[in-house]
Amino acid sequence: MLRMVSRTFTLSIEQLPRNIRGAVALAYLLFRVSDCLEDHATMEVDRKIELLQLWSDILEGQHSAQTLTQKIADLDSSDPEVYVAQQADQLLDYLHTMPTPVRDSIIARVNETTLGMARWQAQGPSIGTEEEMDDYMHYVAGLVGYLLTDIFAWHSRRINARKETLIPLSREFGLALQTVNVIRGLKKDYERGWIFVPHSFLNQANITAEQLFMPEFQDKALHVVNLLTDKAERHLANGLAYIQLLPRTQHRIRLFCVWPLFFAVKTLAISRNNSNVLFNEAKMSRGDVKAIVRDTTLWGWSNRWLDRYYLSLNNPTI
Numbered sequence: 338m339l340r341m342v343s344r345t346f347t348l349s350i351e352q353l354p355r356n357i358r359g360a361v362a363l364a365y366l367l368f369r370v371s372d373c374l375e376d377h378a379t380m381e382v383d384r385k386i387e388l389l390q391l392w393s394d395i396l397e398g399q400h401s402a403q404t405l406t407q408k409i410a411d412l413d414s415s416d417p418e419v420y421v422a423q424q425a426d427q428l429l430d431y432l433h434t435m436p437t438p439v440r441d442s443i444i445a446r447v448n449e450t451t452l453g454m455a456r457w458q459a460q461g462p463s464i465g466t467e468e469e470m471d472d473y474m475h476y477v478a479g480l481v482g483y484l485l486t487d488i489f490a491w492h493s494r495r496i497n498a499r500k501e502t503l504i505p506l507s508r509e510f511g512l513a514l515q516t517v518n519v520i521r522g523l524k525k526d527y528e529r530g531w532i533f534v535p536h537s538f539l540n541q542a543n544i545t546a547e548q549l550f551m552p553e554f555q556d557k558a559l560h561v562v563n564l565l566t567d568k569a570e571r572h573l574a575n576g577l578a579y580i581q582l583l584p585r586t587q588h589r590i591r592l593f594c595v596w597p598l599f600f601a602v603k604t605l606a607i608s609r610n611n612s613n614v615l616f617n618e619a620k621m622s623r624g625d626v627k628a629i630v631r632d633t634t635l636w637g638w639s640n641r642w643l644d645r646y647y648l649s650l651n652n653p654t655i
Contacts, residue, residue, distance in 0.1 A: 338424065341417040342369055345600070348630070352592045357492045360439050361593075363431055364484055367447045370425055372477075373418040375454040378529055380412075382458055389455035395425070396448045402426035438491050446484035450476050462531040467568065470535045471512060478515035482507030482579075485594075495584045506579035510598070513572030517601040520565050520608050521618060524550060538564045550615055558615050566609045570651070573602055577647055581640045588638050595633045595643070602650045603629065 339362050340347050350362050374380075374388045388408060394400050402425040412419045421428075432440055453476025464470050486507045490497035519526070519533045526533055532546045539546060542560040549558045580594045600621065607619045629650075636642040 338366055338417075338421050342366070342421055345597070349593045349596050352589045352596075354492060354587075354589055357439075357488050359431075360435055360443070360488055361485065363428060363435070364443045364447070364488070366421055366428055367432070367443065368450060368481060369418055370422045370428070371447065371451045371454055373416075373422040374409075374451075375458060375477075376418070377412070385458050386455050389451050389458065392425075393448050393451045393455070395429070396444050396451065402429045436491070439488060442484060442487040442491075446480050446487070450480045453477075453480075463536070464533060465536050467535050467537060470533060473533070474512045474515040474519075475508065478511035479508040480511070482509075482511035489583070489587075489590055493584065493587055493590075496587065496590075499582055503579060503582055506575050506582070509572050509575035510579050510594070513569060513576045514597055514601050516565060516569035516572055517604055517608075520562065520569065520614060521604065521620065523562075523614060524616065524618075534561060534565065552616075555612055555615070559610055559612065562611075562614055563609060566605055569601070569605050573598065573605070573651075576601075577643065581643060585638045585640075591637055592633060595637045596630060599629045599633060599646070599650055600626065602647060606651050 339350065343365075346365060350358055350365070353361055371389065371392060374385055374392060377385065380388075388405065391400065391405055391408070395402055395405055405425050406423050409419070409422055412423070414420045414423055432443060435443065453473075457473050457476065464473060483504060486496075486500060486503050490500045490503075496503070523534070527546070527550060532549075534546065534549070538561050539549070541564065542557045544554055544557040544561065548554040549561060551558075576594075576598045580591055580598065583591050583594065585591070603621050603625055604619065607621065608614045611619045613619045632646065633643075636646070
């Protein structure tokens with residue numbers, strides 16, 4: 338199921354120490370159940386809210402998972418996210434084989450995400466300020482950072498000793514990746530009725546959400562894109578600080594974190610001042626992906642090297 342929904346994330350998970358690999362894979366898939374209920378392209382908002390609340394109740398043990406799978410049996414299982422959601426009962430069976438601290442953390446974090454998604458669905462597809470954008474991203478990405486840190490701290494005493502410092506940075510890490518996702522998905526999200534750009538950013542550029550995708554307003558639209566890239570860069574710097582606090586001896590965990598961060602950094606560099614972000618999609622080449630994986634596997638244990646590599650990806654002229 339993991340390979341069906343994300344080849345990139347599968348690549349990262351395969352680098353993790355064996356005793357936490359299954360827990361992280363499972364946690365990711367449980368988050369994707371919530372994503373499916375929130376993001377489904379044709380499902381009405383009221384049904385999304387109802388199903389998200391039901392999923393929360395199931396996580397808290399109030400209903401069986403079959404209650405959800407029966408209610409979404411009509412959805413097209415050829416969609417990988419739908420297929421995962423329809424296997425919620427199997428996922429929860431696997432969850433209960435996890436060590437108690439890991440299981441309890443997964444339940445708590447996924448549940449909080451689910452309830453946050455339900456609240457935002459009820460609120461509607463409008464984000465007024467950067468603070469509201471961060472609130473939304475906290476539920477869809479920041480809590481993922483918290484959960485991963487919980488699992489890493491359970492695995493490693495040295496990471497556990499640094500957990501108090503790592504937790505706020507893990508939220509920033511999640512917000513970094515989600516901000517880059519917002520930039521990549523601007524047009525696609527708009528077409529499904531959502532605009533994740535804060536109105537305050539649009540007002541700074543003196544442009545409306547509709548004008549953002551009109552060629553005649555390209556200069557103003559690129560100003561908005563650059564506000565988003567500046568925001569992403571601030572979060573990414575904290576994501577790098579998170580990785581550099583992980584013990585060098587935990588090279589596999591560092592790689593798990595390094596790859597999505599540096600993929601995001603490279604994507605951000607490509608997106609800056611790039612009109613393709615507005616009309617198509619700006620993304621890395623396969624060669625870029627292979628180079629990042631190769632280089633970080635060799636040198637990702639070194640914090641000094643990570644600093645230099647981060648700068649070289651973010652500023653290709655360096």
